[in-house]
Amino acid sequence: MNVFDLTINDKEQVSLNDVFLDKANKEKFGQLIKEHQYIEELTQYGLPVNNKILLHGSSGCGKTMTAKAIARALGKNILILNLSNVVCSRIGETSQNIKQVFDKAGREKAVLFLDEFDQIGKARGNDNKDVGEMRRLVNTLIQLIDYYPEKALLLCATNHPEIIDTALLRRFQLLINFEMPTPQILDEYYNKLLSRFPAELQNIERKYNISFEEAKDHTFTSIKSVLIKELEEKQKNAEV
Numbered sequence: 001m002n003v004f005d006l007t008i009n010d011k012e013q014v015s016l017n018d019v020f021l022d023k024a025n026k027e028k029f030g031q032l033i034k035e036h037q038y039i040e041e042l043t044q045y046g047l048p049v050n051n052k053i054l055l056h057g058s059s060g061c062g063k064t065m066t067a068k069a070i071a072r073a074l075g076k077n078i079l080i081l082n083l084s085n086v087v088c089s090r091i092g093e094t095s096q097n098i099k100q101v102f103d104k105a106g107r108e109k110a111v112l113f114l115d116e117f118d119q120i121g122k123a124r125g126n127d128n129k130d131v132g133e134m135r136r137l138v139n140t141l142i143q144l145i146d147y148y149p150e151k152a153l154l155l156c157a158t159n160h161p162e163i164i165d166t167a168l169l170r171r172f173q174l175l176i177n178f179e180m181p182t183p184q185i186l187d188e189y190y191n192k193l194l195s196r197f198p199a200e201l202q203n204i205e206r207k208y209n210i211s212f213e214e215a216k217d218h219t220f221t222s223i224k225s226v227l228i229k230e231l232e233e234k235q236k237n238a239e240v
Contacts, residue, residue, distance in 0.1 A: 013072060016029065016070075021062065035050060036051070050173040052172050053173070054172040055155060055157045060214055067111065078111040079111070081114055112155070114155070120168070193215075204226070
């Protein structure tokens, strides 16, 4: 299997304005983007640029969209790789596959987004039959991260940072937490989702204490339900 068949070269255009972040995370990502925009000037002062970032927190809270938005802001290509699709029983093959993706991203000075990063930690911690091989995989990943070029950007995402090996965690300059959205932020998100629909379809029940993905699914399901009822009513009236 060619690992690049599992890599998404994403073309979706997402800006940071499309991502609903709290104030603290907005500032962190704003700083990150500016560091890479002024990388030459910062290097002249011997200042390292943060380019290895771990995004962690609840599923559906914007980690993938944030990675896409950062890539767009920097004018870089983004390569998206879900590690759960790459880790296999033949660990040597897994290491080689991951290395190929790192090499490609490094050459292109791209944004490399590794989703489900905890798959490495899970595999290493739970595989009693082949612990040595899994340690070698983790060591390979550590080396790839250590030598990842500064002008490229590595973003990794996990819902379970607590199971990732501490040696891997130490490689990241920034660990940014994505918490469940507050009711205020969810209201802003609902308003944006609903703004594209006619006013008569916008009056839906809003749910809270859920992720952005859950809110989107709930919104579209509710609107479809209302729209189908209207269409059925029109059809009945037409038949009378």
